[in-house]
Amino acid sequence: MVLFVDRAIVIGAGVMGARIAEVLALNNVNVTLRDVDDAALARGRKTIEGDLDGLVAFQAGKAARAIQEFESKSGVALTAEQKAKAAETLKPNFDAKRKEKLLAKITFTTGWEGCDKADLVIEAAPENPALKKKIFAELITKVPEHTVLASNTSTLSITDLAASLPSARRGRFLGVHFFNPPTTLPLIEIIPGIESRADIVEDVVNFLAPLRNHRYPLIPIQVKECPGFLVNRILGPMLAEAFACYEEGIAKPKDIDLAMQTGAGFPMGPLALADLVGLDVIQHAAKSIREQQGGVVAQRPVQIINQLVAAGRLGQKSGRGFFEYNRDA
Numbered sequence: 001m002v003l004f005v006d007r008a009i010v011i012g013a014g015v016m017g018a019r020i021a022e023v024l025a026l027n028n029v030n031v032t033l034r035d036v037d038d039a040a041l042a043r044g045r046k047t048i049e050g051d052l053d054g055l056v057a058f059q060a061g062k063a064a065r066a067i068q069e070f071e072s073k074s075g076v077a078l079t080a081e082q083k084a085k086a087a088e089t090l091k092p093n094f095d096a097k098r099k100e101k102l103l104a105k106i107t108f109t110t111g112w113e114g115c116d117k118a119d120l121v122i123e124a125a126p127e128n129p130a131l132k133k134k135i136f137a138e139l140i141t142k143v144p145e146h147t148v149l150a151s152n153t154s155t156l157s158i159t160d161l162a163a164s165l166p167s168a169r170r171g172r173f174l175g176v177h178f179f180n181p182p183t184t185l186p187l188i189e190i191i192p193g194i195e196s197r198a199d200i201v202e203d204v205v206n207f208l209a210p211l212r213n214h215r216y217p218l219i220p221i222q223v224k225e226c227p228g229f230l231v232n233r234i235l236g237p238m239l240a241e242a243f244a245c246y247e248e249g250i251a252k253p254k255d256i257d258l259a260m261q262t263g264a265g266f267p268m269g270p271l272a273l274a275d276l277v278g279l280d281v282i283q284h285a286a287k288s289i290r291e292q293q294g295g296v297v298a299q300r301p302v303q304i305i306n307q308l309v310a311a312g313r314l315g316q317k318s319g320r321g322f323f324e325y326n327r328d329a
C-alpha cells in the first residue's frame with residue numbers, strides 16, 4: 001500500500017501545528033488547521049504569513065545580494081547587461097503569487113471542514129495525555145477509516161495514546177515528531193507504538209521523505225518507542241549536566257556555551273538551546289521522561305565502548321569505530 005496524502009488535518013495551531021501545516025502546504029498537500037481557539041488560529045496564520053513574507057523578501061533580494069557580494073569580493077563592477085543576466089538566473093522561486101497559493105491550501109478553522117476526506121492527521125495539541133486522548137476519540141468519529149493518525153508528542157507514550165482508540169484504529173496510529181521550527185529543521189522522528197502496523201509506518205516514512213521544508217529535504221528517522229525517543233533522550237542528560245555546571249558555578253554561563261561550541265563542535269551552546277526551546281517546555285519534558293523511566297535511572301556501565309576498544313575499533317584513528325572511515329580518501 002502507498003499512502004497518498006491529498007488532505008491532512010493538523011490539530012492545534014500553536015508553535016508546532018501552524019508550521020507543520022505550513023510545511024505540508026508548501027508540499028502541495030491540502031491542510032485543515034484546526035484549533036478550538038480563534039485567537040490561536042489568528043496567531044497561527046500570522047506566523048505562517050510572516051514566514052512566507054520573509055521567504056518572498058529573501059528570494060526577491062537573491063540576485064542583488066549575489067551581485068553585491070561578487071562586486072565587493074572581486075572589486076569589479078558588473079555592466080547593466082551582466083546584472084540583468086544574473087537577475088534572470090537568480091530569479092525568485094517563491095513570490096507573492098506562490099505565497100497566496102500556499103495560504104489558499106490551508107483552511108484555518110474551529111470546525112471539521114475536510115475531516116471526511118482526511119488521509120493523515122497530525123495532532124499538535126498541548127502535551128496532556130487526557131486532552132490528546134479526548135481529541136483522538138472525537139476525531140475518529142469525523143475521519144474515514146483509512147486515515148492515518150499521528151501525534152507530534154515530544155514525550156508521551158505512543159502505545160498509551162493508541163490504547164485509548166478502538167483496536168481497529170491502533171494499527172494506523174504512530175508518533176510523528178517534528179522539531180521546532182519544522183519550517184527549517186528537517187528531522188522527523190517516526191515512532192511506532194507496539195500496535196502500529198509496519199506497512200503504515202513505512203508508508204508515512206515514504207510520504208515524508210520526498211518533502212521539503214523551506215530549507216532542506218525532510219529527514220524521517222524511525223525510532224523505537226522509549227522515554228524521550230531519540231533526540232531528547234540524548235539531549236536530556238547533556239542539558240542536565242550543563243544546568244548542574246551552571247548551578248555549581250563551574251564556569252560563567254556564556255563560557256559554558258562557548259566551551260561546548262568551540263571545544264565540542266556544537267552549533268549552539270546548551271544554555272542558549274534551552275532558552276530557545278523554552279525552560280518550561282524542558283521542565284515538563286524532563287518530568288514526563290523521568291516519570292516514564294520510573295524515577296532516577298542509575299547510570300549503568302555501557303558495554304559497547306569496552307567492546308569496540310577490545311576489538312581495536314578506536315574510531316577515526318583506526319579506521320573503524322561506530323562508523324567506518326576510509327583512511328585513503
Ligand SMILES: NC(=O)c1ccc[n+]([C@@H]2O[C@H](COP(=O)([O-])OP(=O)(O)OC[C@H]3O[C@@H](n4cnc5c(N)ncnc54)[C@H](O)[C@@H]3O)[C@@H](O)[C@H]2O)c1
Binds near residue numbers: 035152
Ligand atoms: N514547542 C516545541 O518546541 C515542540 C517541539 C516538538 C514537539 N512539540 C509537541 O507538539 C505539541 C504541541 O506543542 P506546541 O508547543 O505547539 O503547543 P502550543 O501550546 O503552542 O499549541 C497547542 C495548540 O493546541 C490548541 N488546542 C488545545 N486544545 C485543542 C483541541 N481540543 N483541539 C484543537 N486544538 C486544541 C491550543 O489552543 C493551542 O493553540 C505538544 O505535544 C508538544 O510536546 C513541541
